[in-house]
Amino acid sequence: MKPLNSLFISGRDVLPVVEGGKGVAVSTGLSAGAWAAAGGVGTFSAVNADSYDETGNIIRQIYKGKTRRERHEELVAYGIRGGIAQARIAHDVAGGNGRVHMNVLWEMGGAERVLQGVMEGAKGLIHGITCGAGMPYRLAEIADRFRVHYYPIVSSARAFSALWRRSYRKYSQWLGGVVYEDPWLAGGHNGLSNSEDPRKPEDPYPRVAALRKSMREAGSPEVPIFMAGGVWYLREWAEWIDNPELGPIAFQFGTRPLLTKESPIPETWKQRLLRLAKGDVLLHRFSPTGFYSSAIRNDFLCELEARSERQVPYASEPDETHDAALAVGARGRQVYVPQDALEKVRGWMAEGYTEALRTPDNTLIYVTPDESRVILRDQVDCMGCLSACAFSNWSQNEGGSTGRRADPRSFCIQKTLQSVAHDGDIENNLMFAGHNAYRFASDPFFANGRVPSVRELVQRIVTGD
Numbered sequence: 001m002k003p004l005n006s007l008f009i010s011g012r013d014v015l016p017v018v019e020g021g022k023g024v025a026v027s028t029g030l031s032a033g034a035w036a037a038a039g040g041v042g043t044f045s046a047v048n049a050d051s052y053d054e055t056g057n058i059i060r061q062i063y064k065g066k067t068r069r070e071r072h073e074e075l076v077a078y079g080i081r082g083g084i085a086q087a088r089i090a091h092d093v094a095g096g097n098g099r100v101h102m103n104v105l106w107e108m109g110g111a112e113r114v115l116q117g118v119m120e121g122a123k124g125l126i127h128g129i130t131c132g133a134g135m136p137y138r139l140a141e142i143a144d145r146f147r148v149h150y151y152p153i154v155s156s157a158r159a160f161s162a163l164w165r166r167s168y169r170k171y172s173q174w175l176g177g178v179v180y181e182d183p184w185l186a187g188g189h190n191g192l193s194n195s196e197d198p199r200k201p202e203d204p205y206p207r208v209a210a211l212r213k214s215m216r217e218a219g220s221p222e223v224p225i226f227m228a229g230g231v232w233y234l235r236e237w238a239e240w241i242d243n244p245e246l247g248p249i250a251f252q253f254g255t256r257p258l259l260t261k262e263s264p265i266p267e268t269w270k271q272r273l274l275r276l277a278k279g280d281v282l283l284h285r286f287s288p289t290g291f292y293s294s295a296i297r298n299d300f301l302c303e304l305e306a307r308s309e310r311q312v313p314y315a316s317e318p319d320e321t322h323d324a325a326l327a328v329g330a331r332g333r334q335v336y337v338p339q340d341a342l343e344k345v346r347g348w349m350a351e352g353y354t355e356a357l358r359t360p361d362n363t364l365i366y367v368t369p370d371e372s373r374v375i376l377r378d379q380v381d382c383m384g385c386l387s388a389c390a391f392s393n394w395s396q397n398e399g400g401s402t403g404r405r406a407d408p409r410s411f412c413i414q415k416t417l418q419s420v421a422h423d424g425d426i427e428n429n430l431m432f433a434g435h436n437a438y439r440f441a442s443d444p445f446f447a448n449g450r451v452p453s454v455r456e457l458v459q460r461i462v463t464g465d
Contacts, residue, residue, distance in 0.1 A: 021103020034092025149176025
């Protein structure tokens with residue numbers, strides 16, 4: 001293992017090991033502050049972050065507004081309050097060591113308002129902003145306004161080049177680094193493009209080398225690239241360290257810090273991580289964002305897979321392909337499906353999947369009456385947690401809609417992520433994880449169910465193991 005030299009990140013020389021920001025209530029001020037206190041870069045998530053009452057109890061995000069617009073305003077207010085709370089905790093726990101970053105998803109509802117609100121309410125407590133899930137063109141401008149470093153999350157050289165040309169070249173002095181998030185290995189939402197095959201992972205080295213080359217050709221500062229996704233033991237990445245072709249490299253850990261004392265995830269989730277086998281993390285496209293994402297295969301994902309399999313095309317009028325009449329809904333409105341699909345529908349209905357729900361792609365999916373009620377209720381209760389949502393057809397535009405039919409093959413991502421983080425139901429909710437999560441079971445550092453502190457994990461990581 002080569003010596004791991006410090007890197008200049010967000011205004012200070014620190015260990016080039018970074019805690020990856022993880023969604024709703026998973027990367028908190030406590031975990032981020034502990035990572036910074038250990039000499040690295042801690043990252044708390046400002047995506048629907050928890051806030052607390054005067055006694056220190058978590059304030060559950062309950063929405064009272066009658067309209068989506070009203071609930072969206074509540075969501076933004078929750079987000080700002082929670083982000084400020086987590087920034088303060090991270091700052092206090094770090095004790096002046098390391099660096100504290102905040103992670104924001106550009107495609108989350110009210111992203112710019114939440115980002116600016118947190119930065120205004122936590123001045124001097126946050127050293128950098130990481131941002132992905134989309135093309136955050138305005139990130140640099142906002143970072144410049146608050147005089148903090150920014151770290152776009154990209155999955156290709158092409159994505160960085162587009163951001164640089166349109167915006168970042170104007171604010172290059174605040175570009176602290178670029179996070180390369182491997183679209184096949186990272187947990188959570190992934191930046192797979194339409195030209196990339198989700199079933200054929202590519203070696204990250206040539207992709208990161210291409211990213212560095214494009215940065216140099218564009219005139220970008222020689223800032224660190226954070227390698228994110230698939231990083232477990234640093235000894236497996238020795239050729240990346242002090243490599244002139246790649247330039248300065250830091251390593252981001254998203255999945256491994258889940259199993260620490262400071263990690264806020266429920267005990268049931270931690271124990272499940274220790275039992276994972278290779279292949280238990282699924283790269284899927286059920287997310288209402290439209291992005292691919294990686295999560296642990298459980299009853300929740302299996303139901304989404306089955307829901308999409310119980311699907312047939314339909315037309316309002318008969319044609320050469322759709323020639324079999326089918327009654328749909330309580331009123332028995334007639335649509336037309338292929339003749340061979342009719343037999344499938346009858347079989348599903350005999351099994352109890354009696355409710356047909358229409359999708360934006362002119363198909364019908366079949367679910368149980370209970371599932372139908374939950375899906376429709378969740379769509380009605382939408383609070384606009386995304387800038388545009390396929391599941392509820394919410395959009396932040398003036399019309400408040402994507403203009404497409406809501407898609408029942410997806411799910412309310414805000415509801416399930418809040419539930420898994422706070423209620424501990426690990427079978428009926430979405431659990432994001434990187435594809436190396438199965439390595440918990442064989443990593444001797446976690447043997448016999450050991451759960452280390454963040455400091456112990458960081459110390460272990462820098463040894464190469």
